Amino acid sequence: MAKTKREKNLKFIKVERMMKEDKITNFKNKREENEKEKSMKINKGVDGQTIRYSQVREFISEEDEKKIMEWARQAVIEGQPRQKLSKRVYDFFKEVIGNYTSIEISGTVYRMREYADLVARTTLRQAQTKGVLDSCKQYDNDLVEISSHTTDCNICKEFEGKVYSISGRHKTYPKLEKTPPFHLGCEHSISPTSEAALEWREKYK
Numbered sequence: 068m069a070k071t072k073r074e075k076n077l078k079f080i081k082v083e084r085m086m087k088e089d090k091i092t093n094f095k096n097k098r099e100e101n102e103k104e105k106s107m108k109i110n111k112g113v114d115g116q117t118i119r120y121s122q123v124r125e126f127i128s129e130e131d132e133k134k135i136m137e138w139a140r141q142a143v144i145e146g147q148p149r150q151k152l153s154k155r156v157y158d159f160f161k162e163v164i165g166n167y168t169s170i171e172i173s174g175t176v177y178r179m180r181e182y183a184d185l186v187a188r189t190t191l192r193q194a195q196t197k198g199v200l201d202s203c204k205q206y207d208n209d210l211v212e213i214s215s216h217t218t219d220c221n222i223c224k225e226f227e228g229k230v231y232s233i234s235g236r237h238k239t240y241p242k243l244e245k246t247p248p249f250h251l252g253c254e255h256s257i258s259p260t261s262e263a264a265l266e267w268r269e270k271y272k
């Protein structure tokens with residue numbers, strides 16, 4: 068039986084739609100391929116090469132940062148050695164960034180392991196600070212103290228060994244505006260203190 072004009076039309080529409088869908092899929096595949104190629108290009112043959120910090124930002128998302136932060140939080144709770152987190156961060160970087168040997172951050176070149184260790188140290192400090200502030204809140208403790216190791220770091224000098232009030236309502240001590248780490252790789256930490264502890268120390272020093 069000969070096909071009616073309507074049936075032919077329907078078939079045409081169907082074929083047309085299939086082609087359109089094909090085009091979309093092809094386009095999608097092509098785009099994915101391009102993206103894959105792009106990331107491969109960056110990853111390929113990079114042993115011995117230096118990546119710039121701005122490039123790193125293309126690989127590491129906010130989610131990744133949160134993940135590393137969560138590792139650090141666990142490490143603080145479990146009292147793990149820093150090396151363990153460093154290794155974890157290093158392996159993760161290797162996985163997402165590739166085999167770059169070093170990274171350049173505002174003119175300074177760090178070995179990848181060194182950089183992973185800096186990130187580990189910094190996130191551990193962040194996690195530690197958060198832990199201290201959380202427990203201060205829980206126990207209604209207002210005063211904190213920044214550690215002191217006679218730093219010669221210009222960023223940290225003004226904070227080192229100082230006592231701050233979290234609420235900012237203390238008559239003697241200023242409000243805590245900035246918390247460690249004050250910069251990448253900062254060694255400073257924060258710890259809870261109290262008027263009694265400070266008085267006691269003053270008396271027996």
Ligand SMILES: [Zn+2]
Nearest residue numbers: 223253254255
């Ligand atoms: Zn510092």
